[in-house]
Amino acid sequence: MVHQYKNNGYNIVLDVNSGAIHVVDDVVYDVIPLWETHSKEEIIEKLKAEYKESEIAEAIEEVAELEKDEVLFTKDEYEDYVIDFKKRPTVVKALCLHIAHDCNLACRYCFAEEGEYHGRRALMSYEVGKKALDFLIANSGNRRNLEVDFFGGEPTLNFQVVKDLVAYGREQEKIHNKNFRFTLTTNGVLLNDDIMEFANKEMANVVLSIDGRKEVNDRMRPFRNGSGSYDLIVPKFQKFADSRNQTNYYARGTFTHFNLDFAEDVLHLADLGFKQISVEPVVAQDTDEYAIREEDLPQLFDEYDKLAAEMVKRHKSGEDFNFFHFMIDLEGGPCVAKRLSGCGSGTEYLAVTPWGDLYPCHQFVGNEKFYMGNVTEGVTNTQIRDEFKSCNVYAKEKCRECFARFYCSGGCAANSYNFHGDIHNAYDIGCALQKKRVECAIMIKAAEALEEE
């Protein structure tokens, strides 16, 4: 499968199954769509009004060479491989710990409903957290790197437990020859020097929630009394990011129907000095007024194009920043196995509630249909685990024909469930945006590569 498109003045050809990316001139760009259905003579005949015959012949030769090298029109031979891969015993390697089902903000789009996840307010006790880490170690097989995200609600509302669990994890990792990578997701309200110092010592990554421009942030991320959070959190986040040398963190925002011009928010965060930025579309029910609608897509595509073009410009002038959803590692990216298995929710990645209950991921917490077990007894509802395990790009009809399948790996199961009542489907608006992001990300790489020449 080959996907070709034009963006920001570049002709880009993606060979989906090998992952090869080619920047081509107009004649090759026009030869490729004819390649599999026309003979060489027919191709020349079709294109000779536009190009010199000698040029078309050269282009044909180069396309043939790429095909022979298995970097163009490569066959998809991964379907059997994924079946074998999925037969391996399941290990758990990452937990999302819901340290606090409570929050000091009342974000309007919160899937956890002000941190409470459709339940009551609660803080995770040290005992439950300890059992969660024990469960993780016991179920991690021979995986060495184990990830634990301190999530909420707002985890700084229960920060002593975070500190104690990190200390426990550091003690246990030596005993069991594991390596814990702790991360923290925070809204910044309670952030202080003590928390920053601790996080800089212990947290492999921190996610700092902020949506962008003041009016955008404050509309969706108010305190319970309705006042905005921007003025309080911005200076703290700036200090925090600097204290981490502008690495291993993300200023992370959500965009909604209310700020379809979200590129302005990304650039606003960049102008505030943040170098690591992630801003993503809201996950909502289609009845929510802030939900992204299909008719919003053309504007959102333009925004991604605008953002990508601006990032190319800033790269040239040395004012570059990272945008998470445009990051593509062309040389050291994930292997096929990773690309086929996706985010790992419900299998190697689980969420733990303050009571120690296990769910496939944070997005499913509170939906009793997805209760999987608890940290004391482990995963008892193996049917859910097996259902998530079987969820991959070959199990989803929409993914089979999609050029972006090895970039998103089938997309978010929770999104699919929210819109179709089934994790084996795909959220169409999310897919459209994902495809656009992949195109933009590749264009940026093309621009950078050609600039270096």
Added chain:
Amino acid sequence: MKHVKTLNTRKLQNTIKKGGCGECQTSCQSACKTSCTVGNQTCENTK
């Protein structure tokens, strides 16, 4: 090549042989809590 510039040399099909160690970061733990993005993760063995 005169008409084509290829940006990457690593072929996905070659990662079948050595890949799948599972030590790399879980995608949702990084910066996307609502949209699955796997293609931008870094391979633990090429760090």
